[in-house]
Amino acid sequence: MKKIYSLLAAIFTTALFAQVPNGFAYQAVAFNSSGNPVVNGPISLKISILDNSATGTNLYTETHSKTTNSKGLINLNIGQGTPVSGVFSGINWTANSKFVKVEMDAAGGSNYTNVGVNQLMSVPYAYVAKKMDLSSSDSSLGADLIENKSVNYVFTDKYDRKVYAFNSNTGTWVSQIYNVNYANNNYAVPDVTSTNGNFMFIDKYDRKVYVFNARTGAWVSQIYHINYLNSNFSTPALVPLSNGNLMFADKYDHKMYVFNYVSGNWSSQVFNGNYNSNGSTPVAVTSGSNVAFVDKYDHRVSVFNAKTMTWASQVFNINYYNNNMIIPDVTGSNGNFIFTDKYDRKVYVFNSKTGTWTGQVYNVNYLNNNFSVPATSSSETN
Template sequence: MKKLLLLSALFITSLIFAQIPQGISYQAIALNGSGNAVANSNVGLRLSVLNTSATGTVLYTETHTKMTNAQGLFNLVIGQGTPTTGTFAGITWANGSKFLKVEMDAAGGTNYTLVGTTQLLSVPYAMAAGTLAGATAGNSLADVVQESQYTNFGFIDYSANKAYVFNAMTGTWSNQPYSASESPEMTATEGNFAFVDYTAHKAYAFSGAAGTWSSQTFSASASPSITLSKGNFGFIDYDGAKVYVFNSKTGTWSNQPFNASASPELSGNYGAFGFVDYSANKAYAFSAKTGTWANQSFNASSSPELLVGIGSFAFLDYSDNKAYVFNAATATWVSQTFNGSSSPDLSQSDN
């Protein structure tokens, strides 16, 4: 079965000339049955707003066809698709609970498979209110939302050998010089930016929250590539046998060493990162919440695969008959023993 992994909460998005926003921003990653991203492909989506419960009456349904990026990520606005049932403006948000049902065809058609149904909480209901608590007199909800959101912008001046970022929160530009022989590519996520200067053997990252640039040196013989994870950046220095992560909340880099004979693959999701060191028989995870690394040993005869969740990770150790989960809230690994005669499959359910 094809799966869809939600990456973010739902946010109100303002439409031109709309006094009250009539749309909900939706961002997700499309995964196949093996947990791999459906990259650079069209996916078909059908989204329905249900009344009262997860099996309630369908108030509104619309369809979308969206192109994913290299990580399987796509964006859309609920309320701007092709309506098939009801109207988005006709939804009575204030009357009872509302649920969002998501269906997807990973092949880009209309052979939809149910992904899941999630309750819509406070954000959509603000559309029924028209004003926010603490809003100044005369300000509409659209005004307040617009003022509380911002977009940062960045570009590279290859002639001057500088990367520039405009921080909309402070209203200022800042720059980061790089080697004259370089032609770096800028990567961005959640208001933060990063690029690699291979000549200087440094990775640079800009934190939108801190408003500062920070650099991380890597081995002269290494050629790392940046991995994105909802606001944070990471890369592997195989020659230095270290994984580096940039925490956008603090604007700092941290690292996790691994066995020099290992060649781990770095996975990132929802700000967290994880990898398996098969030489040291350990799984490592970086918590976006605490900004720290935690490791979990496994049996030397086991070769577990890391299952990636929303900010968390899990794997099965069939040799020791244990399932391990990295708890994103506490930044700790938690185990559960299973019967030695069993060979369970690990599944996931996002909430």
């Protein structure tokens, strides 16, 4: 009779990824052939990364020897086991889908049985919890899983003028001093916002935007400009992006700034501020971790690509003959952007995977003076 073993597993793909992936967290409950948890016992696992399909090319294989706890729960980091074949750091994660194949020996030996192949995705924790019914108040397994989640904390000490961030990965507090206006007795506390474990605030008296980077565990700052001539001391608006990135527009220096969570650096793109209008600011359009904006005076659309950490611009045409300065509408989806240049009769798409703009000409009916713009739509792919 064939023995059947199983795992109830949760994969947390964001736990240990760096610029080049060095591992990601994997949690599972091991069951024996009788359907009971393997309690406080040794088990062996063989983990393989497959390319493009559940039966695709084996890119990497490693083994792990673990001991389950009193509920059958194990924790490990895929990418940090004992290598059998392939090189984990050499996997090209951007090419094709990836699948995780798991084999187990519930007795702790090397007689492995295939217990499942699943596509590797960034699965929201709430969705995993719903599937495993971990919301129940009497679910001790749920408590164990929740205990392993990383959560950072922040608070403001307004009398010492410091913002404190607690990094759960390192278990340490890191503080950042901010300035107050003693001359006007203004002791206002800065507003702190967050995204993906990072924290950010504006020090309007030192004219700096501060970000706590959960990846590096350090605070970094970016100076912004104000208009002394008109006594305009307005602060820029911070726009948190997904994956921990952040952007803001410095309308007086005519720059769009993006903080990149992976690199831990600020990147900027100059825009034309139309000096006669006292520094008008372009509107940013966000899509995933990427951001785009239209520079209507230089006639270009610029995109910051978080994958390459570079800016890419595409020029568009305006109708000088009729003094028509219609600005194209830019929309984004899944990190990509699209707009229509109706005077050059082209539809432009920014592809986040290639980091380039691509244009396609469309036709208009000159005979009937029909210059209508084609409608565009999008469809996301895995």
